[in-house]
Amino acid sequence: xxxxxxxxxxxxxxxxxxxxxxxxxxxxxxxxxxxxxxxxxxxxxxxxxxxxxxxxxxxxxxxxxxxxxxxxxxxxxxxxxxxxxxxxxxxxxxxxxxxxxxxxxxxxxx
Amino acid sequence: xxxxxxxxxxxxxxxxxxxxxxxxxxxxxxxxxxxxxxxxxxxxxxxxxxxxxxxxxxxxxxxxxxxxxxxxxxxxxxxxxxxxxxxxxxxxxxxxxxxxxxxxxxxxxxxxxxxxxxxxxxxxxxxxxxxxxxxxxxxxxxxxxxxxxxxxxxxxxxxxxxxxxxxxxxxxxxxxxxxxxxxxxxxxxxxxxxxxx
Numbered sequence: 001x002x003x004x005x006x007x008x009x010x011x012x013x014x015x016x017x018x019x020x021x022x023x024x025x026x027x028x029x030x031x032x033x034x035x036x037x038x039x040x041x042x043x044x045x046x047x048x049x050x051x052x053x054x055x056x057x058x059x060x061x062x063x064x065x066x067x068x069x070x071x072x073x074x075x076x077x078x079x080x081x082x083x084x085x086x087x088x089x090x091x092x093x094x095x096x097x098x099x100x101x102x103x104x105x106x107x108x109x110x
Numbered sequence: 111x112x113x114x115x116x117x118x119x120x121x122x123x124x125x126x127x128x129x130x131x132x133x134x135x136x137x138x139x140x141x142x143x144x145x146x147x148x149x150x151x152x153x154x155x156x157x158x159x160x161x162x163x164x165x166x167x168x169x170x171x172x173x174x175x176x177x178x179x180x181x182x183x184x185x186x187x188x189x190x191x192x193x194x195x196x197x198x199x200x201x202x203x204x205x206x207x208x209x210x211x212x213x214x215x216x217x218x219x220x221x222x223x224x225x226x227x228x229x230x231x232x233x234x235x236x237x238x239x240x241x242x243x244x245x246x247x248x249x250x251x252x253x254x255x256x257x258x259x260x261x262x263x264x265x266x267x268x269x270x271x272x273x274x275x276x277x278x279x280x281x282x283x284x285x286x287x288x289x290x291x292x293x294x295x296x297x298x299x300x301x302x303x304x305x306x307x
Contacts, residue, residue: 011218012218013218013220026187026188027187027188028187028188028189044217045214045216045217046167046188047185047215047222048215048216048218048221048222049188050184050185051221051224051225073187
């Protein structure tokens with residue numbers, strides 16, 4: 001995983017994967033959900049997604065749901081740890097946006 | 111086997127190889143298998159009316175066959191594509207163009223760089239493993255060249271292996287590692303220019 005992931009800031013890919021797993025989802029479903037959420041801006045390849053899913057499983061931020069899926073495709077769901085990571089990231093992003101807005105606001109009026 | 115359907119090539123860059131396979135598909139040739147050779151690999155094709163889009167990735171799991179690899183299963187299920195073959199530490203997929211989009215396996219620079227780095231270190235480790243074997247066996251050339259004993263003859267055989275390792279090391283692993291290093295630097299430069307992702 002990228003350096004930014006280790007120190008707490010999530011990459012776009014990881015952030016969107018976590019968001020798309022608030023409901024059980026499989027590989028293709030995750031890709032479609034991310035495409036839809038980002039309005040087609042973020043498209044994940046299978047290599048990127050597979051790497052992200054494995055790392056997130058190792059960190060216990062998501063878990064496989066194969067025993068309940070009943071289908072052929074393996075499904076995943078976010079865990080409590082993963083949810084907390086998303087909440088922390090949202091707070092971090094809010095802080096970034098607010099600080100940015102404060103500084104830029106004066107210049108916008110000019 | 112029709113000789114016209116065999117091509118000898120060596121690619122160090124996944125994108126170039128993918129483009130070439132896609133061009134071959136445009137010409138009505140579908141990839142059947144790839145055989146590793148020291149100098150150039152042999153790509154075998156078969157005539158095909160369907161047009162395919164090819165994608166490839168590094169075989170990080172070290173999969174030996176399609177059925178036991180979770181990654182191959184994941185990609186084929188996710189994209190609805192087909193597994194073609196495993197060769198040269200890579201796995202090859204294809205999807206009929208009429209069956210929809212087949213995006214690149216890596217769409218995010220960070221994960222692409224990570225994959226290139228893993229492959230780079232795998233290549234470098236293989237190269238370093240071959241080197242001491244090559245040196246130790248190579249020393250036997252001097253000692254066993256005119257030996258009449260069984261051990262002496264065995265040593266001579268090892269020295270032949272050493273020469274083979276040396277050829278592989280120089281012809282395959284070292285250029286592959288250097289090309290990968292160059293690619294990683296290029297990708298990192300793009301990532302820096304973008305200010306990270």
